[in-house]
Amino acid sequence: MDGQCNPLHIFFFPFMGQGHMIPAIDMAKLFASKGVQSTIVTTPLNKPTISKAIENFKNHSNNIHIQTINFPTVEAGLPEGCENVDLIPSPLYAPAFFKATRLLQEPFEELLLQQQPHVIVADMFFPWATHSAAKFGIPRIVFHGTSLFSLCASQCVKKHEPYKKVSSDTELFLIPDLPGDIKMTVLQMPSRVTKHDPVSEGFAKLFREIRESEEKSYGVIVNSFYELEGVYADFYSEVVGLKNWQIGPLSVHNRHSKEEEITSYRGKEASIDKHECLKWLDTKEINSVVYLCFGSTTNFLDSQLREIAIGLEASGKDFIWVVRRKKEEVEEWLPEGFEERMEGKGLIIRGWSPQTLIVEHEAIGAFVTHCGWNSTLEGVCAGVPMVTWPVAAEQFYNEKLVTEVLKIGVPVGVKKWAGLVGDKVERDAVEKGVRRVMEGEEGKEMRKRVKVLAQNAKKAVEEDGSSYLQLNDLLEELSSFRKLLVDDDI
Numbered sequence: 253m254d255g256q257c258n259p260l261h262i263f264f265f266p267f268m269g270q271g272h273m274i275p276a277i278d279m280a281k282l283f284a285s286k287g288v289q290s291t292i293v294t295t296p297l298n299k300p301t302i303s304k305a306i307e308n309f310k311n312h313s314n315n316i317h318i319q320t321i322n323f324p325t326v327e328a329g330l331p332e333g334c335e336n337v338d339l340i341p342s343p344l345y346a347p348a349f350f351k352a353t354r355l356l357q358e359p360f361e362e363l364l365l366q367q368q369p370h371v372i373v374a375d376m377f378f379p380w381a382t383h384s385a386a387k388f389g390i391p392r393i394v395f396h397g398t399s400l401f402s403l404c405a406s407q408c409v410k411k412h413e414p415y416k417k418v419s420s421d422t423e424l425f426l427i428p429d430l431p432g433d434i435k436m437t438v439l440q441m442p443s444r445v446t447k448h449d450p451v452s453e454g455f456a457k458l459f460r461e462i463r464e465s466e467e468k469s470y471g472v473i474v475n476s477f478y479e480l481e482g483v484y485a486d487f488y489s490e491v492v493g494l495k496n497w498q499i500g501p502l503s504v505h506n507r508h509s510k511e512e513e514i515t516s517y518r519g520k521e522a523s524i525d526k527h528e529c530l531k532w533l534d535t536k537e538i539n540s541v542v543y544l545c546f547g548s549t550t551n552f553l554d555s556q557l558r559e560i561a562i563g564l565e566a567s568g569k570d571f572i573w574v575v576r577r578k579k580e581e582v583e584e585w586l587p588e589g590f591e592e593r594m595e596g597k598g599l600i601i602r603g604w605s606p607q608t609l610i611v612e613h614e615a616i617g618a619f620v621t622h623c624g625w626n627s628t629l630e631g632v633c634a635g636v637p638m639v640t641w642p643v644a645a646e647q648f649y650n651e652k653l654v655t656e657v658l659k660i661g662v663p664v665g666v667k668k669w670a671g672l673v674g675d676k677v678e679r680d681a682v683e684k685g686v687r688r689v690m691e692g693e694e695g696k697e698m699r700k701r702v703k704v705l706a707q708n709a710k711k712a713v714e715e716d717g718s719s720y721l722q723l724n725d726l727l728e729e730l731s732s733f734r735k736l737l738v739d740d741d742i
């Protein structure tokens with residue numbers, strides 16, 4: 253910081269979903285470690301998770317704080333206490349959840365008035381934050397928790413509407429302008445792009461607002477690094493015309509000793525004893541275990557869970573499989589005698605896994621992922637090849653990046669964007685996908701490529717690495733911008 257005035261004070265305002273909060277907390281910590289006064293704004297029921305995530309941040313704890321604003325659940329038509337997307341009882345409540353986030357503008361602006369930060373870094377899902385920042389004469393930076401590739405792809409799809417030029421939902425179309433000759437089908441597009449029911453139209457409107465607010469914002473922070481997606485970073489700045497800083501992978505910054513990593517807290521309390529889990533992995537050979545996890549919101553049907561179990565068993569591989577179900581639920585999906593047969597071979601974690609600890613263990617040989625961007629990046633940082641199983645959101649784009657651009661994974665073969673329950677994947681496809689990555693030359697080649705990317709990820713955040721330098725540039729720019737404002741006041 254410039255030493256002439258108080259430190260730069262930044263508001264970090266993550267969307268209330270684990271996939272957005274986790275990287276935003278990492279980002280607030282990163283800025284705090286650089287001397288910035290970081291304030292994370294959230295709602296009362298999300299505060300304990302964030303408090304736990306920053307409590308081990310000893311060296312810089314004076315630089316990081318939390319402020320809360322109330323979440324208008326009842327006014328928006330949500331059940332009481334539903335302050336995080338992973339708590340919505342069914343996807344039918346998604347529009348109400350987004351309605352509640354719009355109502356946050358007023359209390360957020362009251363907090364701005366009270367706290368007078370110099371900059372706002374607000375999640376893409378709060379397009380109104382650009383207006384709020386303008387009212388206070390401060391910059392708003394958009395935080396995108398996803399890949400640059402998917403941002404570029406969706407801009408090109410929006411601009412050229414190639415899905416309107418095909419004769420069937422399954423015919424491939426090329427995404428015009430996008431480097432890499434990427435082809436998709438109508439079925440793989442989010443419903444907001446191709447459907448016209450009220451919910452899809454509502455999301456289409458929200459995404460138009462997001463785009464407009466992004467164009468009027470100061471720029472965009474992306475959780476990525478130049479060596480991974482440089483072509484798309486350049487495309488985003490030069491062709492789409494939006495200023496962006498890649499300062500990731502955020503999960504790699506501020507890492508501690510193994511023991512501290514075990515006691516630290518990401519998202520939620522793990523539903524398994526972390527030491528036990530790692531001990532179990534320690535008994536396994538290098539690259540011999542498959543890890544399966546589908547993020548914080550995917551909600552597979554019983555029939556899908558059953559297919560996964562049978563496919564996994566047929567693959568013959570050891571596994572750790574995270575199932576988003578409560579321990580006490582009746583488990584009709586579980587094939588008879590499955591857990592007894594898999595004793596010592598497979599672990600099912602019901603609830604929340606300590607994902608980064610698991611994927612980084614040398615025993616993990618493949619990651620079956622829904623291609624949420626955090627999971628994808630965590631797989632890259634751990635040097636683990638993937639079986640891609642996109643479900644919703646922008647995950648079909650991320651799949652293309654992994655399988656066709658970076659060539660570090662194989663698709664399990666999902667045909668259709670199907671909201672949070674996902675499209676049906678048969679047992680044979682599960683077995684085949686796992687075998688392709690775990691066995692043979694193709695798997696070896698992918699592993700080699702992803703290991704190189706993992707090294708590059710670490711280098712990117714080290715001193716003079718690409719993300720390190722981009723963060724410094726951003727901080728310098730924000731400090732000079734602020735100085736201009738101070739001088740103007742005088």
Ligand SMILES: O=c1ccn([C@@H]2O[C@H](COP(=O)(O)OP(=O)(O)O[C@H]3O[C@H](CO)[C@@H](O)[C@H](O)[C@H]3O)[C@@H](O)[C@H]2O)c(=O)[nH]1
Nearest residue numbers: 271274397398547548549604605607624625626627645646
């Ligand atoms: O049992 C679990 C499950 C998840 N995680 C962590 O939770 C995060 C999940 O994030 P992500 O993989 O991105 O998945 P989602 O939760 O589905 O994330 C949403 O947000 C992402 C960022 O915008 C998008 O890329 C996704 O498509 C969207 O669904 C990751 O850090 C995981 O390590 C755990 O630690 N344990």
